[in-house]
Structure formats: C-alpha cells, structure tokens
Amino acid sequence: QVQLVESGGGLVQAGDSLRLSCAVSGRTRSSYAVAWFRQPPGKEREFVAAITRRGDNEYYADSVKGRFTISRDNAANTVSLQMNSVKPEDTAVYYCGATLDYLRMKLRRAYSDWGQGTQVTVAS
Numbered sequence: 001q002v003q004l005v006e007s008g009g010g011l012v013q014a015g016d017s018l019r020l021s022c023a024v025s026g027r028t029r030s031s032y033a034v035a036w037f038r039q040p041p042g043k044e045r046e047f048v049a050a051i052t053r054r055g056d057n058e059y060y061a062d063s064v065k066g067r068f069t070i071s072r073d074n075a076a077n078t079v080s081l082q083m084n085s086v087k088p089e090d091t092a093v094y095y096c097g098a099t100l101d102y103l104r105m106k107l108r109r110a111y112s113d114w115g116q117g118t119q120v121t122v123a124s
Contacts, residue, residue, distance in 0.1 A: 002026035002098045002113050004034075009118030014088055016122075020081040022096035022115060029098075032113075033105050034072060034079040035059075038092035039117075045095065049081060050105040059106060064090075088124045093117040 008020040024034060035050035049070040050059045058070050072079040079096060097111035104110040
C-alpha cells in the first residue's frame with residue numbers, strides 16, 4: 001500500500017501551463033506504476049497519463065497527447081504532470097493513483113490507492 005498526495009492545481013487561462021505533482025510514500029512505493037486520472041464536473045473519472053515503475057514507458061489519453069507529459073523522480077518519490085496549452089475542457093479534479101497491475105494501467109479499476117485530488121480550472 002502507498003500514500004499519494006497531489007499538489008499544484010489552480011486557476012489558469014487557456015493556453016497556459018501548469019505542473020501537478022504527486023508525492024508517493026510507502027515502503028514499496030518504487031514497485032508501483034503511477035497514473036493521473038481526472039474527473040470533470042458531472043462526469044466519470046477518466047485516464048490521463050501513466051508511467052511505469054522505472055519511468056521507462058509512458059502512456060497518454062488521446063485528448064492530452066502532445067500537450068501533457070508525465071515524469072517520475074524515484075529518488076524524490078514524486079510523479080509530475082506537466083500540462084501545456086491547457087484548454088477549458090481540461091477543467092477537472094486531478095487524481096494520482098498507484099497500481100501493481102502493470103498490464104491495465106489505463107483502467108480505473110486497476111487502481112486501489114488514490115490521492116485526495118487537486119482542482120484544475122481553465123478559464124477561456
């Protein structure tokens with residue numbers, strides 16, 4: 001089991017950049033793949049990006065590909081999401097999750113450990 005704490009959300013204008021961070025703690029934290037999901041108002045939680053436990057592979061939703069970049073620093077126990085050229089439709093609560101299910105990293109049901117979320121609001 002791991003603990004996750006997100007930070008870095010806020011109110012930005014369309015076209016701006018924002019960087020979210022997820023602090024990962026727990027004895028076995030380096031074994032987990034980590035992903036970012038988001039939940040827009042009134043909608044289901046959806047996959048955004050994931051990174052393998054060693055950081056050697058990344059996966060993205062089509063809606064953010066080319067604009068968002070996920071990275072991890074295992075020495076600092078953090079996973080970041082760099083968000084560039086944000087759009088109003090990126091408005092959501094962003095959650096980081098951790099999983100040992102390496103084959104299903106894009107699926108919400110693969111994750112049992114979540115952070116509390118951080119709000120991102122993009123004004124047009």
